[in-house]
Amino acid sequence: MDYLNKLDRLLTENLDDGSNPAKILDSVLYKLKPWQIVTISLVCWISLRLLIKSLICIKNTNWKVALFRTLRKIPFVQRKIQEELDKTVGEMEVELKEQIGGLAYHQSLPKVGWNKDQPPNMERVETMTSAYKLTAFANPLNPDAFPGIRKFEAEVVRMTLNLFHGDDKACGTMTSGGTESLIMACKAYRGYGKAKRGITKPNIVMSSSGHVGFDKAGHLMHIDVHIAQLGLDYNIPVHVDACLGGFLITFMEEAGFEIGKFDFQVPGVTSISADTHKFGYAPKGSSVIMYRSKEYIHYQYYVSADWTGGIFASPTMAGSRSGGLIAATWACMVNHGMDGYRESTRKVVSTLQFIVKEIRSIKGLRVLGDPRSCIVAFTSDDFHIFSLADAMKEKGWLLSCLQYPTCVHLYVIPMHTQEGVKENFLKELRSVAATLLTRPKDTKLEGRAAVYGMAQTLPDRGLVDEMAQQFLDTLYTTKN
Numbered sequence: 001m002d003y004l005n006k007l008d009r010l011l012t013e014n015l016d017d018g019s020n021p022a023k024i025l026d027s028v029l030y031k032l033k034p035w036q037i038v039t040i041s042l043v044c045w046i047s048l049r050l051l052i053k054s055l056i057c058i059k060n061t062n063w064k065v066a067l068f069r070t071l072r073k074i075p076f077v078q079r080k081i082q083e084e085l086d087k088t089v090g091e092m093e094v095e096l097k098e099q100i101g102g103l104a105y106h107q108s109l110p111k112v113g114w115n116k117d118q119p120p121n122m123e124r125v126e127t128m129t130s131a132y133k134l135t136a137f138a139n140p141l142n143p144d145a146f147p148g149i150r151k152f153e154a155e156v157v158r159m160t161l162n163l164f165h166g167d168d169k170a171c172g173t174m175t176s177g178g179t180e181s182l183i184m185a186c187k188a189y190r191g192y193g194k195a196k197r198g199i200t201k202p203n204i205v206m207s208s209s210g211h212v213g214f215d216k217a218g219h220l221m222h223i224d225v226h227i228a229q230l231g232l233d234y235n236i237p238v239h240v241d242a243c244l245g246g247f248l249i250t251f252m253e254e255a256g257f258e259i260g261k262f263d264f265q266v267p268g269v270t271s272i273s274a275d276t277h278k279f280g281y282a283p284k285g286s287s288v289i290m291y292r293s294k295e296y297i298h299y300q301y302y303v304s305a306d307w308t309g310g311i312f313a314s315p316t317m318a319g320s321r322s323g324g325l326i327a328a329t330w331a332c333m334v335n336h337g338m339d340g341y342r343e344s345t346r347k348v349v350s351t352l353q354f355i356v357k358e359i360r361s362i363k364g365l366r367v368l369g370d371p372r373s374c375i376v377a378f379t380s381d382d383f384h385i386f387s388l389a390d391a392m393k394e395k396g397w398l399l400s401c402l403q404y405p406t407c408v409h410l411y412v413i414p415m416h417t418q419e420g421v422k423e424n425f426l427k428e429l430r431s432v433a434a435t436l437l438t439r440p441k442d443t444k445l446e447g448r449a450a451v452y453g454m455a456q457t458l459p460d461r462g463l464v465d466e467m468a469q470q471f472l473d474t475l476y477t478t479k480n
Helices: 002-012 021-029 034-057 063-072 075-099 120-135 147-163 178-197 212-221 246-252 323-359 385-394 421-437 447-457 461-475
Strands: 171-175 203-206 224-227 238-241 269-274 287-291 302-304 312-314 366-368 375-379 400-402 407-411
Touching (some): 147 171, 147 287, 147 323, 246 323
Antiparallel strands (some): 302 312
Protein backbone atom coordinates (compact mmCIF):
# COMPACT_ATOMS: atom_id res chain seq x y z
CA MET A 1 0.00 0.00 0.00
CA ASP A 2 3.10 2.27 0.08
CA TYR A 3 2.49 3.55 -3.46
CA LEU A 4 -1.03 4.66 -2.48
CA ASN A 5 0.33 6.71 0.41
CA LYS A 6 2.85 8.37 -1.90
CA LEU A 7 0.06 9.18 -4.40
CA ASP A 8 -2.09 10.67 -1.65
CA ARG A 9 0.76 12.91 -0.48
CA LEU A 10 1.42 14.01 -4.03
CA LEU A 11 -2.18 15.14 -4.45
CA THR A 12 -2.56 16.87 -1.09
CA GLU A 13 0.80 18.49 -0.30
CA ASN A 14 1.11 22.25 -0.86
CA LEU A 15 3.61 22.55 -3.67
CA ASP A 16 5.58 25.77 -4.02
CA ASP A 17 4.88 26.07 -7.74
CA GLY A 18 1.12 26.17 -7.14
CA SER A 19 0.46 23.11 -9.31
CA ASN A 20 -1.45 21.19 -6.64
CA PRO A 21 -4.45 19.62 -8.52
CA ALA A 22 -6.78 20.12 -5.56
CA LYS A 23 -5.90 23.82 -5.33
CA ILE A 24 -6.36 24.29 -9.06
CA LEU A 25 -9.84 22.74 -8.92
CA ASP A 26 -10.74 24.83 -5.87
CA SER A 27 -9.69 28.04 -7.61
CA VAL A 28 -11.81 27.18 -10.67
CA LEU A 29 -14.92 25.84 -8.96
CA TYR A 30 -15.24 27.74 -5.68
CA LYS A 31 -17.42 30.48 -7.22
CA LEU A 32 -19.82 27.98 -8.79
CA LYS A 33 -23.04 26.75 -7.21
CA PRO A 34 -23.58 23.03 -6.63
CA TRP A 35 -26.15 22.67 -9.44
CA GLN A 36 -23.71 24.31 -11.87
CA ILE A 37 -20.97 21.86 -10.93
CA VAL A 38 -23.36 18.91 -11.42
CA THR A 39 -24.49 20.26 -14.81
CA ILE A 40 -20.92 20.80 -16.03
CA SER A 41 -19.98 17.28 -14.90
CA LEU A 42 -22.93 15.75 -16.76
CA VAL A 43 -22.19 17.70 -19.95
CA CYS A 44 -18.54 16.64 -19.84
CA TRP A 45 -19.49 13.01 -19.23
CA ILE A 46 -22.03 12.95 -22.08
CA SER A 47 -19.58 14.66 -24.44
CA LEU A 48 -16.91 12.12 -23.59
CA ARG A 49 -19.35 9.26 -24.24
CA LEU A 50 -20.32 10.72 -27.63
CA LEU A 51 -16.67 11.20 -28.55
CA ILE A 52 -15.82 7.59 -27.66
CA LYS A 53 -18.86 6.36 -29.58
CA SER A 54 -17.89 8.37 -32.66
CA LEU A 55 -14.31 7.08 -32.52
CA ILE A 56 -15.58 3.49 -32.38
CA CYS A 57 -17.99 4.03 -35.27
CA ILE A 58 -15.35 5.55 -37.56
CA LYS A 59 -12.73 2.95 -36.73
CA ASN A 60 -11.09 1.44 -39.83
CA THR A 61 -12.36 4.26 -42.10
CA ASN A 62 -10.23 6.91 -43.78
CA TRP A 63 -10.27 10.50 -42.58
CA LYS A 64 -12.39 11.79 -45.49
CA VAL A 65 -15.17 9.32 -44.72
CA ALA A 66 -14.91 10.09 -41.01
CA LEU A 67 -15.08 13.82 -41.67
CA PHE A 68 -18.09 13.48 -43.97
CA ARG A 69 -19.97 11.33 -41.47
CA THR A 70 -19.27 13.88 -38.77
CA LEU A 71 -20.49 16.76 -40.95
CA ARG A 72 -23.67 14.84 -41.74
CA LYS A 73 -24.59 15.01 -38.06
CA ILE A 74 -24.80 18.82 -38.19
CA PRO A 75 -28.56 19.62 -38.22
CA PHE A 76 -28.70 21.94 -41.27
CA VAL A 77 -26.44 19.59 -43.29
CA GLN A 78 -28.60 16.66 -42.25
CA ARG A 79 -31.77 18.49 -43.36
CA LYS A 80 -30.29 19.41 -46.74
CA ILE A 81 -29.16 15.85 -47.45
CA GLN A 82 -32.54 14.48 -46.39
CA GLU A 83 -34.32 16.92 -48.72
CA GLU A 84 -32.25 15.70 -51.66
CA LEU A 85 -32.79 12.05 -50.71
CA ASP A 86 -36.56 12.57 -50.43
CA LYS A 87 -36.59 14.23 -53.85
CA THR A 88 -34.68 11.31 -55.41
CA VAL A 89 -36.89 8.71 -53.73
CA GLY A 90 -40.00 10.53 -54.96
CA GLU A 91 -38.71 10.44 -58.53
CA MET A 92 -37.95 6.71 -58.26
CA GLU A 93 -41.43 5.99 -56.88
CA VAL A 94 -43.01 7.79 -59.84
CA GLU A 95 -40.84 5.77 -62.24
CA LEU A 96 -41.78 2.48 -60.54
CA LYS A 97 -45.45 3.40 -60.72
CA GLU A 98 -45.11 4.05 -64.45
CA GLN A 99 -43.43 0.66 -64.94
CA ILE A 100 -46.54 -1.17 -63.72
CA GLY A 101 -48.86 0.92 -65.84
CA GLY A 102 -50.35 2.84 -62.93
CA LEU A 103 -51.89 -0.28 -61.37
CA ALA A 104 -53.04 0.10 -57.75
CA TYR A 105 -51.24 -1.82 -55.01
CA HIS A 106 -52.99 -4.52 -52.98
CA GLN A 107 -52.18 -3.51 -49.41
CA SER A 108 -54.49 -5.95 -47.58
CA LEU A 109 -55.73 -9.46 -48.17
CA PRO A 110 -59.08 -9.55 -49.98
CA LYS A 111 -61.95 -10.26 -47.58
CA VAL A 112 -63.02 -13.13 -49.84
CA GLY A 113 -60.38 -15.18 -51.63
CA TRP A 114 -60.25 -15.24 -55.40
CA ASN A 115 -61.33 -18.25 -57.54
CA LYS A 116 -63.25 -20.43 -55.08
CA ASP A 117 -64.77 -22.73 -57.70
CA GLN A 118 -62.57 -25.80 -57.11
CA PRO A 119 -61.85 -28.09 -54.12
CA PRO A 120 -59.38 -26.33 -51.75
CA ASN A 121 -56.38 -28.61 -52.26
CA MET A 122 -56.63 -28.74 -56.05
CA GLU A 123 -57.32 -25.02 -56.19
CA ARG A 124 -54.22 -24.22 -54.12
CA VAL A 125 -51.96 -26.44 -56.23
CA GLU A 126 -53.24 -25.10 -59.54
CA THR A 127 -52.99 -21.51 -58.33
CA MET A 128 -49.34 -21.95 -57.31
CA THR A 129 -48.26 -23.89 -60.39
CA SER A 130 -50.00 -21.50 -62.81
CA ALA A 131 -48.36 -18.47 -61.22
CA TYR A 132 -44.96 -20.16 -61.10
CA LYS A 133 -45.21 -21.34 -64.71
CA LEU A 134 -45.68 -17.77 -65.91
CA THR A 135 -42.78 -16.36 -63.87
CA ALA A 136 -40.29 -19.22 -63.48
CA PHE A 137 -37.41 -17.32 -65.09
CA ALA A 138 -38.06 -13.92 -63.54
CA ASN A 139 -35.36 -12.48 -61.25
CA PRO A 140 -36.19 -9.60 -58.87
CA LEU A 141 -32.49 -8.72 -58.60
CA ASN A 142 -33.25 -6.40 -61.55
CA PRO A 143 -36.56 -4.70 -60.68
CA ASP A 144 -36.51 -2.70 -63.95
CA ALA A 145 -36.58 -5.93 -65.97
CA PHE A 146 -39.36 -7.52 -63.89
CA PRO A 147 -41.58 -4.75 -62.48
CA GLY A 148 -44.49 -7.14 -61.95
CA ILE A 149 -42.42 -9.35 -59.63
CA ARG A 150 -41.33 -6.29 -57.66
CA LYS A 151 -44.99 -5.34 -57.26
CA PHE A 152 -45.91 -8.85 -56.12
CA GLU A 153 -43.16 -8.87 -53.45
CA ALA A 154 -44.07 -5.42 -52.19
CA GLU A 155 -47.70 -6.51 -51.87
CA VAL A 156 -46.86 -9.78 -50.11
CA VAL A 157 -44.83 -7.81 -47.55
CA ARG A 158 -47.49 -5.11 -47.06
CA MET A 159 -50.35 -7.61 -46.76
CA THR A 160 -48.37 -9.54 -44.16
CA LEU A 161 -47.46 -6.35 -42.27
CA ASN A 162 -51.13 -5.43 -42.05
CA LEU A 163 -51.92 -8.84 -40.57
CA PHE A 164 -49.39 -8.13 -37.81
CA HIS A 165 -50.69 -4.58 -37.21
CA GLY A 166 -47.73 -2.77 -38.74
CA ASP A 167 -48.36 0.91 -39.45
CA ASP A 168 -47.28 2.97 -42.48
CA LYS A 169 -43.70 3.15 -41.15
CA ALA A 170 -43.40 -0.65 -40.86
CA CYS A 171 -41.43 -2.38 -43.60
CA GLY A 172 -39.93 -5.73 -44.58
CA THR A 173 -38.75 -8.09 -47.31
CA MET A 174 -39.39 -11.62 -48.47
CA THR A 175 -36.76 -14.27 -47.73
CA SER A 176 -36.19 -17.92 -48.61
CA GLY A 177 -37.59 -19.19 -45.30
CA GLY A 178 -37.72 -18.82 -41.53
CA THR A 179 -34.01 -19.36 -40.96
CA GLU A 180 -33.01 -16.63 -43.40
CA SER A 181 -35.61 -14.32 -41.83
CA LEU A 182 -33.97 -14.85 -38.44
CA ILE A 183 -30.49 -14.36 -39.87
CA MET A 184 -31.59 -11.13 -41.55
CA ALA A 185 -33.01 -9.80 -38.30
CA CYS A 186 -29.75 -10.57 -36.50
CA LYS A 187 -27.74 -8.94 -39.28
CA ALA A 188 -29.89 -5.81 -39.07
CA TYR A 189 -29.54 -5.53 -35.30
CA ARG A 190 -25.81 -6.18 -35.45
CA GLY A 191 -25.40 -3.30 -37.91
CA TYR A 192 -27.77 -1.06 -35.97
CA GLY A 193 -25.99 -1.72 -32.70
CA LYS A 194 -22.59 -0.91 -34.19
CA ALA A 195 -23.72 2.24 -35.98
CA LYS A 196 -25.99 3.70 -33.31
CA ARG A 197 -24.49 2.46 -30.05
CA GLY A 198 -20.92 1.51 -30.86
CA ILE A 199 -21.54 -2.16 -29.99
CA THR A 200 -18.75 -4.28 -31.47
CA LYS A 201 -19.44 -7.51 -29.57
CA PRO A 202 -23.20 -8.08 -29.84
CA ASN A 203 -25.20 -10.74 -28.02
CA ILE A 204 -28.44 -12.55 -28.74
CA VAL A 205 -30.55 -13.13 -25.63
CA MET A 206 -33.36 -15.66 -26.03
CA SER A 207 -35.35 -18.32 -24.24
CA SER A 208 -34.19 -21.94 -24.15
CA SER A 209 -36.91 -22.87 -26.66
CA GLY A 210 -35.68 -20.33 -29.23
CA HIS A 211 -35.27 -21.62 -32.77
CA VAL A 212 -31.89 -23.00 -33.82
CA GLY A 213 -31.87 -20.41 -36.60
CA PHE A 214 -30.69 -17.89 -34.01
CA ASP A 215 -27.75 -20.15 -33.18
CA LYS A 216 -26.99 -20.39 -36.89
CA ALA A 217 -27.05 -16.59 -37.17
CA GLY A 218 -24.68 -16.32 -34.22
CA HIS A 219 -22.34 -18.85 -35.83
CA LEU A 220 -22.29 -17.08 -39.20
CA MET A 221 -21.91 -13.54 -37.86
CA HIS A 222 -19.85 -14.16 -34.72
CA ILE A 223 -22.60 -13.11 -32.33
CA ASP A 224 -22.71 -14.68 -28.87
CA VAL A 225 -26.00 -16.40 -28.06
CA HIS A 226 -27.20 -16.38 -24.46
CA ILE A 227 -30.21 -18.12 -22.96
CA ALA A 228 -32.04 -15.80 -20.59
CA GLN A 229 -35.42 -14.27 -19.80
CA LEU A 230 -36.36 -11.40 -22.08
CA GLY A 231 -37.62 -8.07 -20.78
CA LEU A 232 -38.71 -4.79 -22.27
CA ASP A 233 -36.81 -2.69 -19.75
CA TYR A 234 -33.38 -3.10 -21.35
CA ASN A 235 -33.93 -0.76 -24.31
CA ILE A 236 -32.86 -3.45 -26.78
CA PRO A 237 -34.57 -4.61 -29.99
CA VAL A 238 -37.06 -7.46 -29.48
CA HIS A 239 -37.78 -9.98 -32.27
CA VAL A 240 -40.90 -12.16 -32.40
CA ASP A 241 -40.28 -15.45 -34.20
CA ALA A 242 -43.69 -16.27 -35.67
CA CYS A 243 -42.27 -18.31 -38.54
CA LEU A 244 -44.15 -21.49 -37.70
CA GLY A 245 -47.61 -20.34 -36.65
CA GLY A 246 -47.65 -16.72 -37.79
CA PHE A 247 -50.43 -17.26 -40.30
CA LEU A 248 -52.48 -19.05 -37.64
CA ILE A 249 -52.16 -16.76 -34.65
CA THR A 250 -53.04 -13.68 -36.72
CA PHE A 251 -56.45 -15.25 -37.47
CA MET A 252 -57.14 -17.07 -34.19
CA GLU A 253 -59.15 -14.27 -32.60
CA GLU A 254 -61.38 -13.92 -35.66
CA ALA A 255 -61.75 -17.71 -35.74
CA GLY A 256 -63.09 -17.67 -32.17
CA PHE A 257 -60.00 -18.59 -30.13
CA GLU A 258 -58.41 -16.61 -27.31
CA ILE A 259 -54.87 -15.38 -27.80
CA GLY A 260 -52.88 -12.54 -26.27
CA LYS A 261 -51.22 -9.73 -28.18
CA PHE A 262 -47.94 -10.71 -29.81
CA ASP A 263 -47.26 -8.41 -32.77
CA PHE A 264 -46.55 -4.71 -33.36
CA GLN A 265 -49.40 -3.87 -30.99
CA VAL A 266 -46.98 -4.78 -28.19
CA PRO A 267 -44.67 -1.87 -27.25
CA GLY A 268 -41.04 -2.86 -27.63
CA VAL A 269 -41.50 -5.39 -30.45
CA THR A 270 -39.24 -4.18 -33.24
CA SER A 271 -39.33 -7.08 -35.73
CA ILE A 272 -41.38 -10.18 -36.60
CA SER A 273 -40.73 -13.11 -38.92
CA ALA A 274 -43.58 -15.18 -40.42
CA ASP A 275 -43.36 -17.98 -42.99
CA THR A 276 -45.75 -17.72 -45.90
CA HIS A 277 -44.73 -21.26 -46.89
CA LYS A 278 -46.20 -22.80 -43.74
CA PHE A 279 -49.75 -21.78 -42.83
CA GLY A 280 -49.70 -19.14 -45.53
CA TYR A 281 -49.85 -22.24 -47.79
CA ALA A 282 -47.38 -20.78 -50.30
CA PRO A 283 -44.71 -22.94 -51.99
CA LYS A 284 -41.59 -23.82 -49.99
CA GLY A 285 -38.89 -21.20 -49.92
CA SER A 286 -40.88 -18.12 -48.93
CA SER A 287 -41.00 -16.11 -45.71
CA VAL A 288 -41.36 -12.48 -44.63
CA ILE A 289 -39.16 -10.51 -42.22
CA MET A 290 -40.83 -7.34 -40.88
CA TYR A 291 -39.56 -4.33 -38.94
CA ARG A 292 -41.35 -1.60 -37.04
CA SER A 293 -39.44 1.06 -38.98
CA LYS A 294 -36.75 1.60 -41.61
CA GLU A 295 -34.12 2.49 -39.00
CA TYR A 296 -33.54 -1.26 -38.59
CA ILE A 297 -34.04 -2.66 -42.09
CA HIS A 298 -31.35 -0.46 -43.63
CA TYR A 299 -28.81 -2.53 -41.69
CA GLN A 300 -30.24 -5.70 -43.22
CA TYR A 301 -29.55 -4.54 -46.77
CA TYR A 302 -26.19 -5.13 -48.43
CA VAL A 303 -24.85 -2.29 -50.56
CA SER A 304 -21.53 -2.10 -52.42
CA ALA A 305 -20.95 1.41 -53.72
CA ASP A 306 -17.48 0.74 -55.19
CA TRP A 307 -18.00 -2.44 -57.24
CA THR A 308 -16.63 -2.15 -60.79
CA GLY A 309 -19.91 -3.56 -62.09
CA GLY A 310 -21.81 -0.58 -60.71
CA ILE A 311 -23.61 0.12 -57.47
CA PHE A 312 -24.86 -3.23 -56.14
CA ALA A 313 -27.70 -3.49 -53.65
CA SER A 314 -29.56 -6.55 -52.41
CA PRO A 315 -32.22 -6.76 -49.68
CA THR A 316 -31.43 -10.27 -48.40
CA MET A 317 -28.72 -12.96 -48.40
CA ALA A 318 -29.25 -14.00 -52.01
CA GLY A 319 -28.43 -12.01 -55.12
CA SER A 320 -30.60 -13.64 -57.74
CA ARG A 321 -33.94 -14.85 -56.40
CA SER A 322 -36.87 -16.77 -57.81
CA GLY A 323 -39.53 -14.52 -59.27
CA GLY A 324 -41.69 -17.61 -59.62
CA LEU A 325 -41.76 -18.17 -55.85
CA ILE A 326 -42.73 -14.56 -55.24
CA ALA A 327 -45.55 -14.69 -57.80
CA ALA A 328 -46.80 -18.05 -56.48
CA THR A 329 -46.78 -16.72 -52.90
CA TRP A 330 -48.77 -13.67 -53.94
CA ALA A 331 -51.26 -15.84 -55.83
CA CYS A 332 -51.76 -18.10 -52.79
CA MET A 333 -52.40 -15.19 -50.45
CA VAL A 334 -55.01 -13.44 -52.59
CA ASN A 335 -56.52 -16.83 -53.45
CA HIS A 336 -57.11 -17.67 -49.78
CA GLY A 337 -58.16 -14.22 -48.68
CA MET A 338 -59.20 -13.36 -45.15
CA ASP A 339 -62.08 -15.84 -45.21
CA GLY A 340 -59.92 -18.72 -46.41
CA TYR A 341 -57.22 -18.20 -43.78
CA ARG A 342 -59.81 -17.73 -41.04
CA GLU A 343 -61.52 -21.02 -41.90
CA SER A 344 -58.28 -23.00 -42.21
CA THR A 345 -57.20 -21.61 -38.83
CA ARG A 346 -60.49 -22.69 -37.26
CA LYS A 347 -60.00 -26.24 -38.57
CA VAL A 348 -56.35 -26.57 -37.53
CA VAL A 349 -56.78 -25.18 -34.01
CA SER A 350 -59.99 -27.16 -33.39
CA THR A 351 -58.22 -30.33 -34.48
CA LEU A 352 -55.29 -29.56 -32.16
CA GLN A 353 -57.64 -29.05 -29.21
CA PHE A 354 -59.39 -32.35 -29.91
CA ILE A 355 -56.09 -34.26 -30.16
CA VAL A 356 -54.69 -32.67 -26.99
CA LYS A 357 -57.81 -33.61 -25.04
CA GLU A 358 -57.63 -37.23 -26.22
CA ILE A 359 -53.89 -37.64 -25.59
CA ARG A 360 -54.42 -36.52 -22.00
CA SER A 361 -56.81 -39.44 -21.59
CA ILE A 362 -54.32 -42.06 -22.89
CA LYS A 363 -52.66 -44.03 -20.12
CA GLY A 364 -48.87 -43.69 -20.12
CA LEU A 365 -48.75 -40.35 -21.98
CA ARG A 366 -48.34 -36.86 -20.55
CA VAL A 367 -48.89 -33.63 -22.48
CA LEU A 368 -46.24 -30.94 -21.97
CA GLY A 369 -47.19 -27.30 -21.56
CA ASP A 370 -50.38 -25.72 -22.85
CA PRO A 371 -50.67 -26.29 -26.63
CA ARG A 372 -52.45 -23.36 -28.25
CA SER A 373 -52.08 -23.32 -32.04
CA CYS A 374 -50.67 -26.21 -34.08
CA ILE A 375 -48.20 -28.34 -32.07
CA VAL A 376 -48.66 -30.72 -29.16
CA ALA A 377 -45.62 -32.17 -27.35
CA PHE A 378 -45.95 -35.18 -25.07
CA THR A 379 -43.80 -37.70 -23.22
CA SER A 380 -44.12 -40.76 -20.98
CA ASP A 381 -43.03 -41.59 -17.46
CA ASP A 382 -43.60 -45.31 -18.08
CA PHE A 383 -41.64 -46.06 -21.26
CA HIS A 384 -39.15 -44.34 -23.57
CA ILE A 385 -41.18 -42.01 -25.74
CA PHE A 386 -38.82 -42.47 -28.71
CA SER A 387 -39.95 -46.10 -28.90
CA LEU A 388 -43.47 -44.82 -29.42
CA ALA A 389 -42.25 -42.55 -32.23
CA ASP A 390 -40.61 -45.50 -34.00
CA ALA A 391 -43.71 -47.65 -33.63
CA MET A 392 -45.96 -44.88 -34.96
CA LYS A 393 -43.63 -44.37 -37.93
CA GLU A 394 -44.09 -48.01 -38.87
CA LYS A 395 -47.82 -47.34 -38.96
CA GLY A 396 -47.37 -44.30 -41.23
CA TRP A 397 -47.47 -41.48 -38.65
CA LEU A 398 -44.51 -39.11 -38.23
CA LEU A 399 -43.74 -37.77 -34.74
CA SER A 400 -40.67 -35.57 -34.28
CA CYS A 401 -38.24 -36.58 -31.53
CA LEU A 402 -37.13 -33.73 -29.26
CA GLN A 403 -34.62 -33.32 -26.45
CA TYR A 404 -34.36 -31.27 -23.24
CA PRO A 405 -36.83 -32.59 -22.21
CA THR A 406 -37.07 -35.94 -23.97
CA CYS A 407 -40.41 -35.94 -25.79
CA VAL A 408 -42.11 -36.09 -29.19
CA HIS A 409 -44.41 -33.67 -30.90
CA LEU A 410 -47.16 -33.77 -33.51
CA TYR A 411 -47.37 -30.90 -35.97
CA VAL A 412 -51.04 -30.48 -36.89
CA ILE A 413 -51.53 -29.51 -40.55
CA PRO A 414 -54.59 -29.35 -42.84
CA MET A 415 -54.23 -33.07 -43.63
CA HIS A 416 -55.10 -33.88 -40.01
CA THR A 417 -58.30 -31.84 -40.27
CA GLN A 418 -59.78 -34.11 -42.95
CA GLU A 419 -62.60 -36.44 -41.93
CA GLY A 420 -61.46 -39.49 -39.98
CA VAL A 421 -57.72 -38.66 -39.97
CA LYS A 422 -57.38 -37.46 -36.38
CA GLU A 423 -59.56 -40.34 -35.14
CA ASN A 424 -57.33 -42.89 -36.91
CA PHE A 425 -54.20 -41.25 -35.50
CA LEU A 426 -55.53 -41.42 -31.94
CA LYS A 427 -56.65 -45.01 -32.39
CA GLU A 428 -53.12 -46.05 -33.44
CA LEU A 429 -51.58 -43.94 -30.65
CA ARG A 430 -53.69 -45.65 -27.99
CA SER A 431 -52.76 -49.07 -29.37
CA VAL A 432 -49.00 -48.36 -29.43
CA ALA A 433 -49.02 -46.81 -25.94
CA ALA A 434 -50.91 -49.83 -24.55
CA THR A 435 -48.37 -52.22 -26.11
CA LEU A 436 -45.37 -50.30 -24.73
CA LEU A 437 -46.89 -50.30 -21.23
CA THR A 438 -46.62 -54.11 -21.20
CA ARG A 439 -42.85 -54.02 -21.82
CA PRO A 440 -40.17 -53.52 -19.15
CA LYS A 441 -39.18 -49.87 -18.74
CA ASP A 442 -35.50 -50.64 -19.43
CA THR A 443 -36.20 -52.30 -22.79
CA LYS A 444 -33.33 -51.61 -25.20
CA LEU A 445 -34.02 -48.90 -27.77
CA GLU A 446 -33.87 -49.81 -31.43
CA GLY A 447 -33.74 -48.01 -34.77
CA ARG A 448 -34.11 -44.24 -34.78
CA ALA A 449 -35.01 -44.24 -31.10
CA ALA A 450 -31.62 -45.77 -30.29
CA VAL A 451 -29.76 -43.11 -32.30
CA TYR A 452 -31.61 -40.22 -30.66
CA GLY A 453 -31.33 -41.80 -27.24
CA MET A 454 -27.57 -42.28 -27.57
CA ALA A 455 -27.07 -38.74 -28.86
CA GLN A 456 -28.70 -37.29 -25.75
CA THR A 457 -26.44 -39.22 -23.37
CA LEU A 458 -23.10 -38.43 -25.04
CA PRO A 459 -21.12 -35.94 -22.92
CA ASP A 460 -19.01 -34.91 -25.92
CA ARG A 461 -21.42 -32.89 -28.08
CA GLY A 462 -18.69 -32.65 -30.72
CA LEU A 463 -19.29 -36.34 -31.45
CA VAL A 464 -22.97 -35.58 -32.02
CA ASP A 465 -21.89 -32.87 -34.48
CA GLU A 466 -19.82 -35.43 -36.37
CA MET A 467 -22.74 -37.85 -36.51
CA ALA A 468 -24.98 -35.13 -37.92
CA GLN A 469 -22.34 -34.10 -40.48
CA GLN A 470 -22.00 -37.69 -41.68
CA PHE A 471 -25.79 -37.92 -41.96
CA LEU A 472 -25.77 -34.85 -44.22
CA ASP A 473 -22.99 -36.45 -46.28
CA THR A 474 -25.21 -39.46 -46.95
CA LEU A 475 -27.93 -37.21 -48.36
CA TYR A 476 -25.64 -36.35 -51.28
CA THR A 477 -24.32 -39.83 -52.02
CA THR A 478 -24.80 -41.18 -55.55
CA LYS A 479 -23.22 -44.60 -55.06
CA ASN A 480 -25.03 -47.43 -56.88
